Amino acid sequence: MAERDQASGQLAALPWRLSHRVLAVNVIVLLVLALALLFLDSFRNQLRDEREAQTRDAVKLAAAALPALRQGQVPAYLAMVGRATESRYRYYRPDGSLAFDSWSVTGPTYRLRDPATQRWTKHVSRALDRGFNTVVGERSLPDFAEPPADRAQAWPEARAALRTGTTQGMVRNAPDMTPVLSAAAPVAGRNVLLVTANDRNFTRTVRSERRKLALGLLAAAILSLLLSLFLARTIARPLRRLALSAHRVRLGRAREVKVPRFARRRDEIGLLARAVSDMTQALRQRIDNIEAFAADVTHELKNPLASLRSAVDALERIDDPKLRGQLLDVVRQDVARLDRLIGDIGEAARTDAELARASFEPVDLGDLVGQLCAAWEERRLTGDVRIAFARPRAASAIVLAEPNRLARAIDNLVDNAISFSPPGGLVEVAVARVGDKVRIRIDDEGPGVPAHVREAIFNRFVSVRPESDDFGRHSGLGLAIARAIVKGHDGEIDVADRDDAPSGARFTICLPAAEPAGDGA
Numbered sequence: 254m255a256e257r258d259q260a261s262g263q264l265a266a267l268p269w270r271l272s273h274r275v276l277a278v279n280v281i282v283l284l285v286l287a288l289a290l291l292f293l294d295s296f297r298n299q300l301r302d303e304r305e306a307q308t309r310d311a312v313k314l315a316a317a318a319l320p321a322l323r324q325g326q327v328p329a330y331l332a333m334v335g336r337a338t339e340s341r342y343r344y345y346r347p348d349g350s351l352a353f354d355s356w357s358v359t360g361p362t363y364r365l366r367d368p369a370t371q372r373w374t375k376h377v378s379r380a381l382d383r384g385f386n387t388v389v390g391e392r393s394l395p396d397f398a399e400p401p402a403d404r405a406q407a408w409p410e411a412r413a414a415l416r417t418g419t420t421q422g423m424v425r426n427a428p429d430m431t432p433v434l435s436a437a438a439p440v441a442g443r444n445v446l447l448v449t450a451n452d453r454n455f456t457r458t459v460r461s462e463r464r465k466l467a468l469g470l471l472a473a474a475i476l477s478l479l480l481s482l483f484l485a486r487t488i489a490r491p492l493r494r495l496a497l498s499a500h501r502v503r504l505g506r507a508r509e510v511k512v513p514r515f516a517r518r519r520d521e522i523g524l525l526a527r528a529v530s531d532m533t534q535a536l537r538q539r540i541d542n543i544e545a546f547a548a549d550v551t552h553e554l555k556n557p558l559a560s561l562r563s564a565v566d567a568l569e570r571i572d573d574p575k576l577r578g579q580l581l582d583v584v585r586q587d588v589a590r591l592d593r594l595i596g597d598i599g600e601a602a603r604t605d606a607e608l609a610r611a612s613f614e615p616v617d618l619g620d621l622v623g624q625l626c627a628a629w630e631e632r633r634l635t636g637d638v639r640i641a642f643a644r645p646r647a648a649s650a651i652v653l654a655e656p657n658r659l660a661r662a663i664d665n666l667v668d669n670a671i672s673f674s675p676p677g678g679l680v681e682v683a684v685a686r687v688g689d690k691v692r693i694r695i696d697d698e699g700p701g702v703p704a705h706v707r708e709a710i711f712n713r714f715v716s717v718r719p720e721s722d723d724f725g726r727h728s729g730l731g732l733a734i735a736r737a738i739v740k741g742h743d744g745e746i747d748v749a750d751r752d753d754a755p756s757g758a759r760f761t762i763c764l765p766a767a768e769p770a771g772d773g774a
Contacts, residue, residue: 281480285473289466293385297459301432304452305422308434311338312448313420316438319344319446332358339363340450345405347443354403363451365397366429378460379430385463397425397433411437411445431456491515491522495529502533509537554594561587594730611655613742615767618650618684618691625664626682629671638674640667643683650684650691652764654742662738662746665731666695666760673699673758686766693762701750701758710748711736739764 315334322330331342335355339362342355356362368375386393400407405415413421414437422436435449491513498512512530515523564583571577626642652659670680678698685692702710711732739746744764751757 281473281477285470289470293459293463293466294391296462300455300458301424304432304434304455305424305436308340308448308450309420309422309436309438311340312342312436312438312446315342315448316420316440316446319444320441328353328355328358331355335359335362335448338448338450340448343403343447343449344440345411345445345447349405351403352444363453365427365433365451366431368429371429375429381463382430382460394424394426394432397427405445405447408435408437408447410435411447413437414439415443415445427451488522491518491526495522495526498533499529502536554591557587557590557594561591611658611741613653613655615651616654616656616659617648618652618693618764619645619647621656621660622663622682622684622693625660625667629667637677638671639677639679640671641679641681643681643685645684645686649686651767652691652742653767654764658738659742662735662762663693663695665735666762669731670695670697670699670758670760673697675699687763689766690763691766693764695760696751696754696757698754698757701756702748707748711746 311334315331318330319327327344331344331353332355334340335342336359340355341362342353343351344353346352368379385391405411410421410423418439420436420438422434425433425435427433431451431453432455433449433451435447437445437447440446494513498510501510502512510533512533513526514530515526517523518526561584564580564587568577568580568584571580623642623644626640629640667680667682674680674697680698681694681696683694683696685694736746739762742764744762746760746762748758748760751759
C-alpha cells in the first residue's frame with residue numbers, strides 16, 4: 254500500500270507528463286487549423302460587406318445626381334461612372350422598360366468567364382472555394398444570369414427598391430464563382446437605377462489570403478511532424494529500449510542485464526525506467542539470495558546427514574549395548590538437528606513472501622513484548638535465567654506491523670539472549686519511544702559478540718557459539734529471520750556491547766512509530 258501511494262505521488266508530481274505532450278501536439282494542429290478557418294471566414298465576410306456597401310453607396314450617389322441633370326446629360330454621366338467603376342448602369346422608366354444602358358456607350362466593362370474555357374488551376378481554386386464554404390457553413394449564393402427580358406421587374410433588388418423607397422443590394426455567383434454585386438436605388442418619378450459589377454478582385458484577394466494561410470498550415474503541419482518525431486524519439490524509442498531490456502531479463506541468458514534508467518527524464522517514462530531498473534536489480538538480488546540460500550541449505554544438511562549415515566552404518570557392526578546406546582543418542586541428536594533445521598529453513602523461506610502479502614495494523618509493542626516475556630516465564634524454558642521487562646508508558650510505543658511476524662523476530666532475539674546467558678543470568682528487555690522511533694532493547698550477560706562478526710551473525714547459517722554448546726539446538730537462522738522481519742517493517746536491527754555491564758550483548762530494534770488510533774494520524 255505504501256509503495257503504491259508513493260508511486261501515485263510521484264506520478265502526480267511529474268512536471269511534464271506524456272499525456273501533456275501528446276495533447277499539446279494535437280491541440281496545436283487543431284488550434285492552428287481552427288484559427289485559420291475563423292480568420293479566413295471573418296476576413297471574407299468583412300470584405301464582402303465592404304464591397305456591398307460600396308456598391309450601394311455608388312448607386313445611391315448616382316441616383317441622387319440624376320434629377321439635377323438635363324435629359325440629354327444622363328447617358329453621358331452614367332457612361333462615365335460605369336467606365337470609372339467598371340460597372341454596368343441601367344436606368345429604367347416607371348413602367349419598368351429600359352431607358353438607358355451604360356454598355357451601349359462604353360461597351361462591356363466586365364466579362365463573365367466561362368469555366369469550361371479556363372485552366373485547370375481555376376477548377377482547383379473553385380473546388381477549394383466550395384470545400385471551404387462547406388467547412389464554415391457558408392450559405393450558398395444564387396447564380397447570376399441576365400434576364401431574358403431586361404425590365405426592372407426582372408431584378409429582385411429593383412422591385413425591392415421601388416417598394417421600400419430605399420437602396421437595395423444583392424450578391425450572386427458568376428459561373429466561375431466570382432461574386433456579382435448589384436444594387437438598385439429609386440429615382441424621382443418611380444424610375445429606378447440599377448448597377449451590376451463582377452468583382453473579380455474580391456475573389457483574388459480571398460484566394461491570396463487563402464494561399465498565405467495554406468503556407469501557414471503547411472508550416473503547422475511541418476511543426477506537427479517534427480513534434481511527432483520528437484514524441485517518437487522521446488516515447489517510442491525509450492519504450493523499445495525498455496522492452497528489449499525486459500526481454501533479455503526474461504530470457505535470463507545474460508548474468509547482468511543493464512536496464513536504462515533515463516535519470517534526466519522527469520516524466521512517466523523516466524519513472525517507469527527507474528522502476529524497471531530497480532525491479533530488475535531486486536529480482537537479480539532475490540535470485541542471488543535464493544541460489545545462495547539453496548547452496549547453504551545443501552551444505553548445512555550434509556553435515557547432520559553424514560553423521561546420521563555414519564551412526565546408522567556403525568549400528569550394524571557393533572554389538573556392545575553401551576556403544577549402541579551412544580550411537581542411538583547421536584542418531585537422535587542428528588534427527589533433532591535436522592528437524593529444527595528444516596523447520597527454520599521453511600520459516601526463513603516463507604518470511605519474505607508473507608511480509609509482502611501482510612496487512613499491517615497498529616500494534617502496541619508494550620503489550621506485545623509483555624506477552625512474549627510472560628510466555629517465556631510460563632514455558633519455563635529459561636532454566637535459571639531471569640527475564641526483566643521495562644514496560645513503556647501506555648499507548649506510547651505503537652507501530653504499524655504484522656503482529657505475528659514481529660513477535661517471531663522479538664522471540665528469536667530473546668531466545669538468543671537466553672542461550673548465551675550464564676546460569677542465574679538476567680535478560681533485560683525494554684521498549685521505549687525515542688522521537689519518531691520505537692526502540693526495543695534486549696540485553697544479556699553473556700560473553701558479547703566480537704566486533705568482526707557483528708554483521709555476519711545476521712546472515713543465514715552463521716552461528717558464533719562455543720563448541721560445547723547444545724548440539725543441534727541452534728540452526729543459525731534465528732537472527733537472519735529476525736533481521737528479515739525487521740527490514741520488512743522498515744526498521745533496523747543491530748548489536749553492540751553493553752555499556753552498563755562488564756560483559757554482554759545488546760540487540761536493538763528500531764521501528765517507525767505510529768500515532769495511537771483516534772489521534773487523527
